[in-house]
Amino acid sequence: MRSARSARRICWSPSRRALQASGVWGAAGLLHAAESAGASAQELPRWQLWHPPAATPSAAMIEDLHLLLFWVMAAICALVIGLMVYVALRFREGRHPVPNRTTHNTLVEVVWTVLPVVILVLIAIPSFRTLYNVDRIAEADLTVKATGYQWYWGYEYPDQGALAFDSLPVAEEDLEPDQPRLLQADNALVVPVGARVRLLTTAADVIHSFAVPAFGVKVDAVPGRTNESWFQATREGTFYGQCSELCGTNHYFMPIMVRVVPQAEFDTWLRAAQEEFASRSGPSLAAAADPGG
Ligand SMILES: [Cu+2]
Secondary structure (H helix, E strand, C coil), X not given: CHHHHHCEECCXXXXXXXXXXXXXXXXXXXXXXXXXXXXXXXXXXXXXXXXXXXXXXXXHHHHHHHHHHHHHHHHHHHHHHHHHHHHHHHCCCCCCCCCCCCCCCHHHHHHHHHHHHXXXXXHHHHHHHHHHHHHCCCCCXXXXXXXXXXXXXXXXXXXXXXXXXXXXXXXXXXXXXXXXXXXXXXXXXXXXXXXXXXXXXXXXXXXXXXXXXHXXXXXXXXXXXXXXXXXXXXXXXXXXXXXXXXXXXXXXXXXEEEEEECHHXXXXXXXXXXXXXCCCCCCCHHHCCCCCC
């Protein structure tokens, strides 16, 4: 994938992380900090331009469609600007003192009608294919439900013993050195790599929107209804998103943090999470924290 190749990984490279895990690297305190923060390694596109490197087939398709449209648009712009420059130079008064009286040319008119139609049809094919892929509900290996609250997310795993917990943003003063500001959450949504995840979204108060750019996912979370989408992360890592529907004062402060881990690590996490959040019947509004600074 073009974008993935140009991506650079900031923070910890795997080899260095392996060294930390084996205790070879650095002091014990640093090691612990790095391990707990290691999950926050964030992939950024080169120079932080363009899109985040695609981490799901849907995101890759969206990226490809975007590139196709970009080049079609660039070619059309070049053609139109080129024609205008040519006309301005070739038919200027100094070189072409007596204007033509031509008002009609059947061939030219057919071309400028048919050509855009052909271009639109060519664009429509990959466009509909992408839309269908993003919209279809695939057979899921795992179902997760994200509920938007003012202002944090609550996650549920309905098929894993009704596991439910809240995901609150980490305040700026509590961030570890590697953790991205306004994106780090205390409890990440954790999914196994390669698993097809059915994503259900809803909201408890106002309309929110669950969006993770690297996954090509953006679904509104609407009170009183459940929306459905899906994603299949093709590689491990930590991926970030944000609520993408203006939902109030702290709209900026409801990050989405997704950790994609190997199946074994997911199973371990699942057992620990089921224990840790066992006392909870579900995300509660009372847990809404003051985001503070
Ligand atoms: Cu929101």
